[in-house]
Amino acid sequence: MPRATAPYVLIFPSFLLASAIILWPLKEIVSLSLHDVNRFGMLRDFIGLEHFRVLFADPDFIAATWRTLLWTAAVVAGTLIISVPIALILNEDFYGRGIARILIMLPWAISLTMTAIVWRWALNGESGMLNSALRGLGLIDTNIQWLAQAATAFPMQIFIGILVSIPFTVTIFLGGLSSVPDDLYEAAATEGAGSWDQFRLITLPLLRPFINIAFVLNTIYVFNSFPIIWATTQGGPANSTDILVTYLYKTGFRVGKLGEAAAVSLIMFAILLVFTIIYVRLAMREAKA
Amino acid sequence: MTITQKLCLLAGASLIAFSTSAFADSTVRVTIAEYSKGTGPYFEEAAKAFEAANPDTKIQIEVVPWDNLQQKLTTDISAGANADLSIIGTRWLLDYVKEGIVAPLDEHIKPDFKARFIDTFLTPSVMDGKVYGLPIAASARAMYYNKDIFAKAGIDTPPATWADFKTDAEKIKKLGGETYGFGLQGKEIETDVYFYYGMWSNGGEIVKDGKSGLDSKAAIDTAKLYKSFIDEGLTQPGVTSYSREDVQNLFKQGKVATVITAPFLSNQIKAEAPNLKYGVAPIPAGPNGDKGTYGVTDSIVLFENSKNKEAAWKFLDFIFTTEQRTKFDKVEGFLPVNAEEAKDPYFADNADLKVFTSLLPNARFAPVIPGWEDIAQTTSNAIQKIYLGQGEPEATLKEAADKVNATLK
Incomplete structure (x- = not known):
């Protein structure tokens, strides 16, 4: 086999597999998004970018797009900020560390939908655990109707999103921390660096590649995360907590506008593609370094 | 072609052969919406009873939660993988009829079969003078x-x-x-x-x-x-x-x-x-004495692409007998759709249900749009x-x- 063609021949089988799994559905979705489609996915006339035009004229879609970016940014930033100190603590040697680590990781084993449903109950205005706890502590006098309006529902959803993202993120950070050699700290301590300086000048720079990866992976997961918002509010009231995935689901399977739904998923795909490219570039830069 | 590829093809081919044999002519697949914990068990039992009487037909029940029913039907139908019979909301029926997805049942419906039903509940499933579904569940508010x-x-x-x-x-x-x-x-x-x-x-x-x-x-x-x-x-x-x-x-x-x-x-x-x-x-009346309640039926429909229309119809005939209907409506707490069934003391002497049935003359069903x-x-x-x-x-x-x-x- 000539040297020049060998790589292509060797790549070919996996390319074939990738096409079957990724490219073929992509082609189908592109064709759905450019045609008039009935609610059972049968194609009718070619209508070009009409579905996209309708979407961009829909204020609910625009609002859902911005909200998705806010949702992703808030959950990812919140997760990273909270996970770093948790990982640092769990990296210390203390009595019961094993149990503490398990407790942090345990929620990971529970399906996201179940967590979200438990929260839906906890946030119930009249019989929810959260209100009775707050009343028991004397913090509030009247029940807060958490899920009745976006002003309280959406922050709660972000809070739940952060809670469920912590286990995964802490795991990545713990892996990162275990690769930081102890003698660096010893050397720094001898030079008179305080613990803040040690964190700032040693831990953080060495943790950076792991933070990058946690950032990108979390962004992709959270951006696409359906269960939390669906189980608590279904994007309501009046679409005020919709993100793109819930908007997509409603458009496709409730209302039956499969063409528009295909267009939404393509737009989401495009946004995620950008994230993925960033991820690949980060990963490659780390590999070179 | 490599040996592995050949093997894969062979495996694929045998899979297709296998799946056709599993869904041989005598199998009727039924998609059921889960109304309550009792829905699945009721239909499994009804299927067994039907199979005992019709040994050459197999009934395969698929229970789906209500919330996922639309999604499952949409995906199944677009892939051509839908069951023979399915429960759907009667309010969705027009979309199905317009696309020619469901088959009219008129050729099977004999006058004595039609006479089993309380008219109010059968009417919503009639479109263009043809019966496209049978009221599997009925309720009012x-x-x-x-x-x-x-x-x-x-x-x-x-x-x-x-x-x-x-x-x-x-x-x-x-x-x-x-x-x-x-x-x-x-x-x-x-x-x-x-x-x-x-x-x-x-x-x-x-x-x-x-x-x-x-x-x-x-x-x-x-x-x-x-x-x-x-x-x-x-x-x-x-x-x-x-x-x-x-x-x-x-x-x-x-x-x-x-x-x-x-x-x-x-x-x-x-x-x-x-x-x-x-x-x-x-429900309280308005200033001019207007009243209204919402009448809802869900229909069980026969898909146009079903290869087992005869056997599927037989099963429909079976689950709409007075005995089966009575069992089902007792499990679910729905209104009787079958006139004989309504005479069962369970329904006839039930004070709550009496109120509901008394409201039916004022019931509005979802408009056919x-x-x-x-x-x-x-x-x-x-x-x-x-x-x-x-x-x-x-x-x-x-x-x-x-x-x-x-x-x-």
Whole structure:
């Protein structure tokens, strides 16, 4: 086999597999998004970018797009900020560390939908655990109707999103921390660096590649995360907590506008593609370094 | 072709061969919506009984939660992998008929078969003079009220009109504590219907002469009425966070004095809150005496692409016998759709069900229009905005009506 063609021949089988799994559905979705489609996915006339035009004229879609970016940014930033100190603590040697680590990781084993449903109950205005706890502590006098309006529902959803993202993120950070050699700290301590300086000048720079990866992976997961918002509010009231995935689901399977739904998923795909490219570039830069 | 590829092909081919044999001519696949814990077991049992009588036919039951039913049907149908029979909401039927997805049943329906049904329930599944589905489940809506709370507030009878209802709710509020007169649903499926109850009482219609009735005076009055209940603290707080199940739960807990819902709540109360003293009454009337309840049927349909229409029909015939219907409706707490069945003492002597059946002459069924779910969503969103105080009733309903009119075109 000539040297020049060998790589292509060797790549070919996996390319074939990738096409079957990724490219073929992509082609189908592109064709759905450019045609008039009935609610059972049968194609009718070619209508070009009409579905996209309708979407961009829909204020609910625009609002859902911005909200998705806010949702992703808030959950990812919140997760990273909270996970770093948790990982640092769990990296210390203390009595019961094993149990503490398990407790942090345990929620990971529970399906996201179940967590979200438990929260839906906890946030119930009249019989929810959260209100009775707050009343028991004397913090509030009247029940807060958490899920009745976006002003309280959406922050709660972000809070739940952060809670469920912590286990995964802490795991990545713990892996990162275990690769930081102890003698660096010893050397720094001898030079008179305080613990803040040690964190700032040693831990953080060495943790950076792991933070990058946690950032990108979390962004992709959270951006696409359906269960939390669906189980608590279904994007309501009046679409005020919709993100793109819930908007997509409603458009496709409730209302039956499969063409528009295909267009939404393509737009989401495009946004995620950008994230993925960033991820690949980060990963490659780390590999070179 | 490599050996592995050949093997793969072979495996694939045998898989196809296998799957055809598994779904041989004699197998009828049935997609069932899960109404309650009892739905699956009931249909499994019915399938067994049918198979015992018809050894050459196999019935394969697939139980799907209601929330996922639309999604499953959409994906199955677009892939051509749908079952032979399926339960669907009758309000979706027009979309199915228009696309030629479901088969008319007329060639199978003999006069004595048709005579089994109570007409009110069969009619919604008739389109263009053809029967496209059989009413597998039927229900109507009435007002459940908590007798203890009413007595405490010094009210003897359930409210006859919305004006009475408001006075009653004010009395209940005066009792103090966290008990509310009107359990108002403001979230998820049927938020729109909860609004229609009042709208019908005020003389409104969902669709009139092909136009949305949302911008009618009746609709605007209803929105203002409901909003006044909310603003004066006569409903539970935060109505937009309460789905139908949530409001029913508040009723079971004695936190709201009334809830408008379907007959199945009686079964739930019996099981979960047996000490609750409640009554069932018609939905209050409007100022001109207009009344309305929502009549709902779900249909079981036969798909056009079914290769087993004969066997599938036989199964339909079987589950619509009086014996099977009685079993099913007792499990689910639905209204009898079969005239013989209605004479069973369980239904005939049931005080709650009597109220529901007495309301049927005034029942409105979902209008036969395309895009029902689209309209439901538009309506729910508009109403939620009004409940939240984010939109003036008139302007918000007008905007929604325009949107609905665009869908109706």
